[in-house]
Amino acid sequence: MAFSSNSSGGGPMADINVTPLVDVMLVLLIIFMITAPLMSHKVKVELPQATLEEKPVIEIPPITIAVTAEGKTYWNDEAVTRDMLEARLAVTAQRQPQPQIDIRADNITRYEIIHEIVQDVRRAGIRKVGFVSTPER
Template sequence: MAFSSGSGGGGPMAEINVTPLVDVMLVLLIIFMITAPLLTHKVEIKLPEANLDERPEEPGVPITLAIQDNGQIYWNDDPVNMVALESQLAVEAQKKPQPRVDIRADDTTKYRIIADVVKTAKNVGIAKVGFVATPER
């Protein structure tokens, strides 16, 4: 309880009682002193270093598969059906290094059609299949 010095009436006291503040700060200091050593990592890991002199081979031009909402598939802007797509992807899968396959689809294209194209690419051995989207503005 805060008491005023004998200089006046029973008005409110304008001094701040700092004792609870000091108590809370000391408790927080002790907690941080105990938990800080526990936050250090005990497991030592040797991370690889980057070497900019040697760069991996970049595969050639990526293959772009465009899929319209009606199910029509285009191989680099040339129309193709699923049988021809599978045979062309099988030929591309044999190349070293394999080209990347980028899939562009309309926003109203059924997911089943896109999933069939991705499944076909994976079944013939294409390792990298990606999706192309328009960036948000």
């Protein structure tokens, strides 16, 4: 502890001596300034070259399956039976890339009929299935 040398009571000094703290901080600053450039390792790495060759994107139009309120099914506006629909779905599932199947139905068509068509599409193995509707006003 530091004691004051004046004659005002001889008690301990309340001031902190910052000179040693500044000395230590300056020494640390010099050490870090010297060692920081040595810490960055420069490892030579051969990076791969990027090629900008674009593969041609093949636009495949979607196939529309329309279902009327009576349960009649149309493949791209061509009437088909249930067996013909399953056969066409099996052929479509084998194509690469697979086209999207859009299902369009009347607003009063029973959900059971639409569900059966969706199940046929899923059983055939087609991954992209969408529903077509009119926008809300």
